[in-house]
Amino acid sequence: MSDVELLERPQAVPASDVAIDCHVDKIFYGKFLAVRDSNVPIEKGKITGFIGPSGCGKSTVLRSLNRMNDLIKGFRLEGQVNFLGQDVYARGIDPVVVRRHIGMVFQQPNPFSMSIFDNVAFGLKLNRFKGDIEERVEHALVRAALWDEVKDKLKASGLSLSGGQQQRLCIARAVATQPTVLLMDEPCSALDPIATRRVEELMLELKNDYTIALVTHNMQQARRVADVTAFFSVDISRGGRTGYLVEIGQTDQIFEAPQEQLTKQYIRGDFS
Numbered sequence: 144m145s146d147v148e149l150l151e152r153p154q155a156v157p158a159s160d161v162a163i164d165c166h167v168d169k170i171f172y173g174k175f176l177a178v179r180d181s182n183v184p185i186e187k188g189k190i191t192g193f194i195g196p197s198g199c200g201k202s203t204v205l206r207s208l209n210r211m212n213d214l215i216k217g218f219r220l221e222g223q224v225n226f227l228g229q230d231v232y233a234r235g236i237d238p239v240v241v242r243r244h245i246g247m248v249f250q251q252p253n254p255f256s257m258s259i260f261d262n263v264a265f266g267l268k269l270n271r272f273k274g275d276i277e278e279r280v281e282h283a284l285v286r287a288a289l290w291d292e293v294k295d296k297l298k299a300s301g302l303s304l305s306g307g308q309q310q311r312l313c314i315a316r317a318v319a320t321q322p323t324v325l326l327m328d329e330p331c332s333a334l335d336p337i338a339t340r341r342v343e344e345l346m347l348e349l350k351n352d353y354t355i356a357l358v359t360h361n362m363q364q365a366r367r368v369a370d371v372t373a374f375f376s377v378d379i380s381r382g383g384r385t386g387y388l389v390e391i392g393q394t395d396q397i398f399e400a401p402q403e404q405l406t407k408q409y410i411r412g413d414f415s
């Protein structure tokens with residue numbers, strides 16, 4: 144993981160257990176303060192789950208990690224996001240390169256309207272990959288536990304697959320460029336329980352090679368797969384609705400011995 148370079152001449156990368164050190168002071172959309180005071184270290188080789196009520200900023204923080212929010216008008220981050228010691232918002236950093244190292248899987252499976260093969264090869268072509276594309280595509284489909292189901296129909300449209308298969312195709316597309324980190328925003332929310340289990344098993348498999356940050360509304364899912372859990376809430380005391388990190392810790396600790404009253408209430412299902 145340490146040979147990743149966002150800049151042609153990177154600074155010395157300090158050894159650390161953290162793949163992405165995220166220090167959010169404030170995130171704005173235009174004048175709206177969407178998130179404040181959220182320091183979320185994403186540890187290497189682990190799954191970090193983001194939980195919390197709707198609107199508390201889970202997706203906003205997740206998308207800040209690989210500069211996906213750059214695409215949103217009015218987005219502004221005060222703070223720092225360090226990926227293996229490199230500030231991803233520093234001048235001279237190309238967001239496309241950031242996203243190659245920090246890949247993303249979305250809530251709705253979103254295969255492109257092209258063949259299964261081309262879906263997986265998409266990021267490789269975008270990044271002008273010079274190696275053996277066929278080998279890379281096969282490897283990515285194997286890693287995403289989809290190869291056996293599609294190896295005889297690689298020219299079929301990605302859209303012809305089932306929802307669960309489409310989501311695994313999107314995971315294959317994300318892993319094809321061999322990122323260091325995978326960001327997943329509610330990747331199972333459009334899937335049935337069997338497809339969900341399949342993707343969860345896949346996440347547990349993938350964390351041997353990738354660092355994963357996972358947004359989920361499903362608390363059982365967080366318990367099943369996340370090593371570390373970050374609980375966010377919404378602060379309505381100042382007249383706005385600003386999200387912030389309440390507590391982060393080992394998943395067992397967050398669910399069994401939360402330090403904060405708010406976390407306790409949320410885990411109990413008490414939203415009053």
Ligand SMILES: Nc1ncnc2c1ncn2[C@@H]1O[C@H](COP(=O)(O)OP(=O)(O)OP(=O)(O)O)[C@@H](O)[C@H]1O
Pocket residue numbers: 172175177195196197198199200201202203204215384386
């Ligand atoms: N593109 C945007 N433009 C303006 N405001 C936005 C945008 N995206 C999100 N917000 C606002 O920022 C806040 C945090 O939203 P975000 O989507 O990060 O929450 P979330 O925790 O992911 O919620 P959910 O669980 O419903 O997905 C919300 O108040 C939301 O309305």
Ligand SMILES: [Mg+2]
Pocket residue numbers: 201202203328358
């Ligand atoms: Mg969200």
